[in-house]
Amino acid sequence: MNTLEERVLSIIEKNSRVDTKELAILLGTEESEILAAMEKLEQEDVICGYHTMIDWDKTGVDKVTALIEVRVTPQRGKGFDEIAERIYKYPEVTSVYLISGGYDLMVTLEGKSLKDVSSFVTNKLSTLDTVIATTTHFILKKYKDHGTIMTRHHEDQREMITP
Amino acid sequence: MNENANHVLSDTCVGLKPSGIRKFFDIVSEMTDAISLGVGEPDFDTPWHIRDEGIYSLEKGRTFYTSNSGLKELKKEVAAYMKRSQNLRYDYNSQIFITVGGSEAIDLMFRAMINPGDQVLIPTPCYVSYDPCARLAGAEPVIVELKEENEFRLKAEDLEKKITDKSKILVLPFPNNPTGSIMTREDLRPIAELCIKHDLYVLSDEIYGELTYEGRHVSIASFPGMQERTIVVNGFSKAYAMTGWRLGYACGPDWIISQMIKIHQFAIMCAPTTSQYAAVEALRNGDEDVRMMRESYNERRRFVLYSLKKMGLPCFEPKGAFYAFPCIKEFGMTSDEFATRLLQEEKVAIVPGTAFGDCGEGFLRLSYAYSIDNLKKALARLERFVTRLRAK
Ligand SMILES: Cc1ncc(COP(=O)(O)O)c(C=O)c1O
Numbered sequence: 001m002n003t004l005e006e007r008v009l010s011i012i013e014k015n016s017r018v019d020t021k022e023l024a025i026l027l028g029t030e031e032s033e034i035l036a037a038m039e040k041l042e043q044e045d046v047i048c049g050y051h052t053m054i055d056w057d058k059t060g061v062d063k064v065t066a067l068i069e070v071r072v073t074p075q076r077g078k079g080f081d082e083i084a085e086r087i088y089k090y091p092e093v094t095s096v097y098l099i100s101g102g103y104d105l106m107v108t109l110e111g112k113s114l115k116d117v118s119s120f121v122t123n124k125l126s127t128l129d130t131v132i133a134t135t136t137h138f139i140l141k142k143y144k145d146h147g148t149i150m151t152r153h154h155e156d157q158r159e160m161i162t163p
Numbered sequence: 164m165n166e167n168a169n170h171v172l173s174d175t176c177v178g179l180k181p182s183g184i185r186k187f188f189d190i191v192s193e194m195t196d197a198i199s200l201g202v203g204e205p206d207f208d209t210p211w212h213i214r215d216e217g218i219y220s221l222e223k224g225r226t227f228y229t230s231n232s233g234l235k236e237l238k239k240e241v242a243a244y245m246k247r248s249q250n251l252r253y254d255y256n257s258q259i260f261i262t263v264g265g266s267e268a269i270d271l272m273f274r275a276m277i278n279p280g281d282q283v284l285i286p287t288p289c290y291v292s293y294d295p296c297a298r299l300a301g302a303e304p305v306i307v308e309l310k311e312e313n314e315f316r317l318k319a320e321d322l323e324k325k326i327t328d329k330s331k332i333l334v335l336p337f338p339n340n341p342t343g344s345i346m347t348r349e350d351l352r353p354i355a356e357l358c359i360k361h362d363l364y365v366l367s368d369e370i371y372g373e374l375t376y377e378g379r380h381v382s383i384a385s386f387p388g389m390q391e392r393t394i395v396v397n398g399f400s401k402a403y404a405m406t407g408w409r410l411g412y413a414c415g416p417d418w419i420i421s422q423m424i425k426i427h428q429f430a431i432m433c434a435p436t437t438s439q440y441a442a443v444e445a446l447r448n449g450d451e452d453v454r455m456m457r458e459s460y461n462e463r464r465r466f467v468l469y470s471l472k473k474m475g476l477p478c479f480e481p482k483g484a485f486y487a488f489p490c491i492k493e494f495g496m497t498s499d500e501f502a503t504r505l506l507q508e509e510k511v512a513i514v515p516g517t518a519f520g521d522c523g524e525g526f527l528r529l530s531y532a533y534s535i536d537n538l539k540k541a542l543a544r545l546e547r548f549v550t551r552l553r554a555k
Contacts, residue, residue, distance in 0.1 A: 007458070162201070
């Protein structure tokens with residue numbers, strides 16, 4: 001990875017709306033260089049998508065997020081990959097991580113209501129053959145997500161003019 | 164006001180010109196909805212691990228005075244920093260001490276060295292405190308004009324013309340506030356030669372040294388024969404976004420430093436203890452933060468230069484600090500008029516160049532210590548303003 005690619009990634013990770021012309025200005029290069037870098041990064045699946053951070057709590061829309069710890073029996077020859085795939089294919093699952101420690105997979109899930117989420121866990125997740133146990137934690141409040149503090153409106157506290 | 168005020172007060176103090184910044188500040192503070200590009204301090208919060216060390220020191224009850232010259236650990240870290248950044252060796256015990264911002268160090272160097280009638284050479288436009296501090300110490304400030312055609316770098320010819328047998332101290336304010344100009348090794352060499360030839364001492368204000376966007380900052384103290392005649396002033400305000408902590412330092416020959424500490428011990432006692440603990444963490448583990456902020460300023464710098472070019476405002480490429488210094492002479496107004504009208508008509512606050520000396524006339528100091536979004540908004544308004552002026 002060259003430094004231009006790294007700078008592009010670190011800028012668009014924070015703000016995916018900067019256009020390529022602006023990126024070229026910020027990084028002191030030509031737009032064609034930026035376009036080439038981004039195309040390469042997309043093709044290599046380094047850039048996997050362009051998303052928007054939304055604090056749904058501030059809207060009237062009902063949404064519940066849960067973190068589910070899942071313990072599974074790894075399968076011979078396939079390890080955890082197959083069971084992870086079974087789980088991540090559900091559209092309501094927003095992330096699946098294999099992790100070290102007391103359990104195996106960390107699954108995050110979004111549903112409309114608590115009932116929605118619990119019914120997913122009991123009817124779909126727990127019934128998978130290799131799943132041994134699950135523990136569900138409901139998220140009560142998001143303070144910070146993807147490096148963004150959700151609860152604070154950033155206000156410039158400096159004086160208007162200083163030497 | 165007391166009618167005898169002028170008999171009672173110090174003539175030197177009463178005679179000081181009020182700061183041009185202050186005047187503009189008073190106009191701006193009436194206008195709460197203005198967008199400002201007028202700030203001379205970082206927009207970043209102090210990195211959390213540094214704040215955390217400050218908080219931790221309070222929790223531990225480290226709420227006492229430190230030694231006059233500062234915490235030993237901190238002086239050692241400053242010495243290590245001078246070694247790794249400039250390859251300069253300073254004895255932490257006798258050649259370094261910790262001050263209340265770079266500001267205090269500037270004041271103290273003058274007070275420790277000036278005798279009545281001594282002259283202090285001040286390249287201008289520059290930061291607002293050298294001239295008044297020199298006067299308060301009894302010196303006669305001598306302006307050396309920095310010129311746009313030289314990208315506001317100090318030229319040996321211009322300096323030499325102003326040197327007299329009364330010249331004692333040269334202020335070297337680079338990277339420069341308000342112009343953003345820097346001095347490279349090649350630019351500094353003839354200046355160093357002049358200092359040695361004319362036995363000048365240097366106050367090298369390197370507070371923006373870490374914010375250099377092409378190459379690395381070079382200290383004049385790193386030239387042969389210069390360390391023994393230079394006080395390097397630096398601090399935590401700009402590089403680590405720590406303006407409110409009020410912490411800086413001075414490095415130089417022990418016989419000058421010890422006199423500066425003498426005044427410091429009577430006037431200040433010691434720099435804020437909490438800030439000193441936080442600063443140890445800054446110097447130990449803050450390099451990555453500095454790099455990140457520098458990169459971010461650099462992006463904004465490019466954006467500002469691009470925008471100024473697009474609206475046709477001439478501006479040399481500033482390579483340090485976080486200011487651009489565009490020229491507005493084409494409009495036939497003073498900087499003051501331009502800035503005031505810009506504020507009234509477009510609600511954008513940019514400081515007139517004259518706040519940094521008379522030779523800032525015809526320029527504005529545009530700070531880019533702001534988010535890109537903020538810069539975009541303000542620069543769009545500036546563009547609308549200059550377009551309207553040109554249409555008339
Ligand atoms: C060139 C220059 N020197 C020194 C200072 C003083 O900084 P501090 O006292 O916060 O270290 C400033 C602050 O704006 C500055 O711009």
